[in-house]
Structures are given as C-alpha cells and as structure tokens.
Amino acid sequence: MIELAFFRCDLCKSLEGGIYGKGPLKYLHSPQAGQCRHKWTRIGREEFTQLGAEWYAVDWSHEMPFWRGYTE
Numbered sequence: 001m002i003e004l005a006f007f008r009c010d011l012c013k014s015l016e017g018g019i020y021g022k023g024p025l026k027y028l029h030s031p032q033a034g035q036c037r038h039k040w041t042r043i044g045r046e047e048f049t050q051l052g053a054e055w056y057a058v059d060w061s062h063e064m065p066f067w068r069g070y071t072e
C-alpha cells in the first residue's frame with residue numbers, strides 16, 4: 001500500500017514520514033528513540049518539515065526535490 005503520511009512522537013521527539021510503500025521515507029530519530037515506546041501522532045507535511053528544521057536542523061533546501069515540496 002502506498003500512502004503519504006507523516007508522524008511525530010512527542011515522547012522522544014522523533015519524526016518519520018514520506019511515502020510508505022514506495023519512498024522516499026525519512027526517519028529523524030532522537031538518541032532516546034531506541035528506548036522509547038513511541039506514541040506516533042499523525043501530522044501534516046508542513047508540520048513535519050517545520051519540526052525537522054526545528055528539532056534536527058534539517059536544511060530542506062539541500063534535500064531531494066520531494067523534500068523541498070515538489071510532488072512527483
């Protein structure tokens with residue numbers, strides 16, 4: 001199944017999302033993520049992008065076109 005979805009875990013401040021089943025997918029997991037019993041909340045693409053920059057200092061302008069907001 002192919003689905004565009006984005007998630008956040010507030011317990012360990014991890015993010016993941018993208019196109020499940022096809023890719024691209026991005027996993028932004030904190031050092032605590034390994035011990036976390038994740039409680040994933042589904043979020044929008046905009047929030048994912050924003051939190052990626054805020055929590056992980058991701059510079060989306062250096063990422064592939066998909067992550068810069070282009071859909072294929």
Ligand SMILES: [Zn+2]
Nearest residue numbers: 009012036038
């Ligand atoms: Zn977690």
